[in-house]
Amino acid sequence: MKKLIRIISGIAAVLSVLLFLYGSIEFSRVEAAEPLPKVDVDIPGVVFERQSAEEQDKESVQTLIGVSIVVFAVSVAGVVLSSSKNIE
Numbered sequence: 433m434k435k436l437i438r439i440i441s442g443i444a445a446v447l448s449v450l451l452f453l454y455g456s457i458e459f460s461r462v463e464a465a466e467p468l469p470k471v472d473v474d475i476p477g478v479v480f481e482r483q484s485a486e487e488q489d490k491e492s493v494q495t496l497i498g499v500s501i502v503v504f505a506v507s508v509a510g511v512v513l514s515s516s517k518n519i520e
Contacts, residue, residue, distance in 0.1 A: 434514045441510030444503055451500040455493050462489045 437510055437514040441507040441514065444507035444510070448500040448504040448507060452497060452504070455497040455500060458489070459493045459497065462493060465489075
């Protein structure tokens, strides 16, 4: 059982590091992106509102980075706990 927990924790740690690196690359791409052009609407009373793709991407990338950090911490805890002598 300990060996299985270590294997799963090791795989999760590797995947979380890869996701963190991918998130870091995407975050730098979002930061370097040019802002969207402003859209002019000639119809009175019509307002064109949209959330920029940069804001949406930034939020999703930050979520990805946060989740990868949490998964890494949990996987390290799994390795440490499976290494202790108290678990049967």
